[in-house]
Amino acid sequence: MINSSVMPQYQQVATTLRRRIANGEYLEGDIIPPSSELENFFSVSNITIRKALALLSNEGWVRSRRGVGTIVTRAPSSQPLKIAVSGNFTEWVDSASGKSLPIKQTVLECALKPAPSRVSNILECALGDALWTMQRIRRIAGNIISYHVNFGRPEVLGTIKKSTMVPNRNFVDVLRGECGVNLMRMDQTVEAMAADRDLAALLEVEFGTPLFFVENIYLDGADTVVAVSHLYLRGDHYAYQTSISLEDDAHAR
Amino acid sequence: MINSSVMPQYQQVATTLRRRIANGEYLEGDIIPPSSELENFFSVSNITIRKALALLSNEGWVRSRRGVGTIVTRAPSSQPLKIAVSGNFTEWVDSASGKSLPIKQTVLECALKPAPSRVSNILECALGDALWTMQRIRRIAGNIISYHVNFGRPEVLGTIKKSTMVPNRNFVDVLRGECGVNLMRMDQTVEAMAADRDLAALLEVEFGTPLFFVENIYLDGADTVVAVSHLYLRGDHYAYQTSISLEDDAHAR
DNA sequence: ATATAAAAGTATACTATAATACTTTTATAT
DNA sequence: ATATAAAAGTATTATAGTATACTTTTATAT
Secondary structure (H helix, E strand, O other): OOOOOOOOHHHHHHHHHHHHHHHOOOOOOOEOOOHHHHHHHHOOOHHHHHHHHHHHHHOOOEEEEOOOEEEEOOOOOOOOOOEEEEOOHHHHOOOOOOOOOOEEEEEEEEEEEEOOHHHHHHHOOOOOOEEEEEEEEEEEOOEEEEEEEEEEOHHHHOOOOHHHHOOOOOHHHHHHHOOOOOEEEEEEEEEEEEOOHHHHHHHOOOOOOEEEEEEEEEEEOOOOEEEEEEEEEEOOOEEEEEEEEOOOOHHHO | OOOOOOOOHHHHHHHHHHHHHHHOOOOOOOEOOOHHHHHHHHOOOHHHHHHHHHHHHHOOOEEEEOOOEEEEOOOOOOOOOOEEEEOOHHHHOOOOOOOOOOEEEEEEEEEEEEOOHHHHHHHOOOOOOEEEEEEEEEEEOOEEEEEEEEEEOHHHHOOOOHHHHOOOOOHHHHHHHOOOOOEEEEEEEEEEEEOOHHHHHHHOOOOOOEEEEEEEEEEEOOOOEEEEEEEEEEOOOEEEEEEEEOOOOHHHO
């Protein structure tokens, strides 16, 4: 069988069945579909299904009885609590200082570095040109939630040092206060991505963990790009909540 | 060595190095760190690094020369084009019909089904109670971008059929038009997650692909929950863009 | 020319993953 | 009681992933 080789199949199957139970697709006391059927559905062998069920069995989700079937032994536990960050993407993305949640930031580095390709395109400089960069980590209750990288031309942002950012100052404030930039607009792009080993190490997560990737492009009054930020946000343990009024029909169309 | 066993390590390393090159951390013509150093950094064996480099070599990113080192042979290609969906999460999430992009939806099923645990909590019914549910797929240019599941009490939403949704009608419209609901508010939660095999099959992606998971809770004038929607959105090939005015200081604090 | 250090490459062995074909247990209809 | 069908469980075998220890090639300083 061709496997485009990510996670071992038995673990993929286990993950999927676990979610089915957690979702309530199989209820406590139910007999789940027999191995033969699961083999068929997932296009894998007997042994792969068995290993998946063995995992679930060890975790206490199911119990297999020879000749009878595999029975769900545990109801879906109540939601694993996620830390909820309020406000929509627009708000929390680079201005998380004075909110209700105690977010702490650490500046890892603040130095001239070669421009990554994606940024050099935006800031209209050559690939590898030295840019002012700053790398930060943010935590809630000690847990890392995001990794921020800011880029800018050294002429404009060069005055920002590690010490400029304490305590928990945000980037927009500093751009205005220290660099005298007339900030007018931010173009924001949000994507979902998976952590590679570099990001996994920084964010203290497993390889493959889903992340939000946010790119902010800061523009001044003349529509010139002043700075670029790249934010990598853990998406697995944090939920981003917002409340939207539907009284006005306009945008629902 | 303990591997919490996701993707094979040599592929993890390859993914990481590929991104370093694409980012411009290693430039064309550069000699990348020698295997011994990479072994050390990634805490893997010689052979694992070699397999990773063999992958990159086949893909034309690098060329290894015995006794010399491994040289980067390809500059980062220009951004792989992503389809950009404009507007922020608030807007595009369940109202994508009449936008500039030609989004087409297909109703997969519209039937009474047992409530998933997460939804039964919100709609305050027992786990497994029959709820009205509707499942939809949305495409842009033939490519699946999202999978939507709507839930509601059968007394309220039971009149909605497959045919009610054509052509490309959105859920909010139907709630108001067909069900006479006085919609007032929507509470939205956004998370990043990875596709299991069920979602992977529906969205036609690989297991592990990063997805946006959006939960919308629809409330009427009396703050009663009327309906719940679960949206699973491909996050890898689609970027969500918005432009934010920074003229007003208020929210940057 | 030659020794040396630093790089990529190879040999061997062990473990995890997974396919195919077969066996045992259980419930149930006769 | 007994045959049967349907379920989980086992044996065997092949292949992929990875670690350890070793070899060959290359550039360079003498």
